[in-house]
Amino acid sequence: MILKRLFGSSIGRKILVAITGLLLIGFVIGHMLGNWNMFFGREEMNAYAAFLKSIPGPLWTARIGLIVIFVLHIIIALKLKMENSGARPVGYKKNNTQRASAASRFMAQTGLLILAFAIYHLLHFTFGQIEPSGFALHDDQGRHDVYGMVIHSFSNPAIAASYVVAMFFLAMHLVHAVQSMLQTFGLTGEQSRPTVEKISIGFAIFIFAGYSAIPVAILSGLVR
Numbered sequence: 770m771i772l773k774r775l776f777g778s779s780i781g782r783k784i785l786v787a788i789t790g791l792l793l794i795g796f797v798i799g800h801m802l803g804n805w806n807m808f809f810g811r812e813e814m815n816a817y818a819a820f821l822k823s824i825p826g827p828l829w830t831a832r833i834g835l836i837v838i839f840v841l842h843i844i845i846a847l848k849l850k851m852e853n854s855g856a857r858p859v860g861y862k863k864n865n866t867q868r869a870s871a872a873s874r875f876m877a878q879t880g881l882l883i884l885a886f887a888i889y890h891l892l893h894f895t896f897g898q899i900e901p902s903g904f905a906l907h908d909d910q911g912r913h914d915v916y917g918m919v920i921h922s923f924s925n926p927a928i929a930a931s932y933v934v935a936m937f938f939l940a941m942h943l944v945h946a947v948q949s950m951l952q953t954f955g956l957t958g959e960q961s962r963p964t965v966e967k968i969s970i971g972f973a974i975f976i977f978a979g980y981s982a983i984p985v986a987i988l989s990g991l992v993r
């Protein structure tokens with residue numbers, strides 16, 4: 770069976786990490802585009818959030834799918850990392866370590882920081898545990914005031930800063946993740962490597978800037 774073959778070999782596990790990673794990148798892009806409704810105003814943001822809640826079937830399918838993909842990605846990636854360290858008990862020679870970028874050496878650490886952020890973020894905006902007063906807001910149409918909730922939260926410099934720091938770790942993870950994924954899919958050769966590196970860095974900066982723009986715009990009073 771194809772799943773058994775994928776889970777059962779090291780290259781199969783690499784492919785699974787790359788596929789789940791690609792799906793997570795799809796979510797990260799989609800969620801960022803959705804969040805940009807904050808720049809269009811309360812009506813657009815709250816209508817968008819209300820629309821998502823008005824289609825419980827697709828919403829719950831996406832939520833459960835996302836959790837499964839996220840958990841698989843973490844478990845398989847950590848297993849691969851342990852296998853790789855186990856296969857190399859003496860470690861890399863010094864010059865090889867120097868060649869590896871900081872982003873590639875800290876994949877497990879940045880990945881686990883993203884997991885910590887995801888838990889904090891769900892407690893914050895989905896379960897309303899971090900700032901209950903902001904979470905309780907409703908707009909004049911009686912809808913959950915997601916716009917007001919986000920403004921309320923990011924007016925607090927500590928919360929805004931925590932999101933920007935988390936987006937930095939997400940971007941660091943992405944710099945290496947995109948290159949590594951393209952390599953697993955066989956899309957990187959010796960010649961195209963510098964271009965692929967630039968694309969990965971450009972994409973990570975785009976995600977960092979695209980998400981961070983929201984807390985920064987609110988804290989600076991551009992969006993209120």
Ligand code: HEM
Nearest residue numbers: 800804818832887890894895915919932939980981983984
């Ligand atoms: C500045 C950055 C971000 C902002 C302003 C933001 C905003 C939000 C808001 C407002 C919600 C609740 C939506 C609602 O109740 O209708 C939400 C949910 C969520 N966010 Fe984010 N988000 C950010 C970054 C991220 C990142 C980087 C990830 C993934 C790594 C992420 C993953 C999620 C997930 C999984 C949910 C739950 C979705 C659901 O309940 O179905 N968010 N976000």
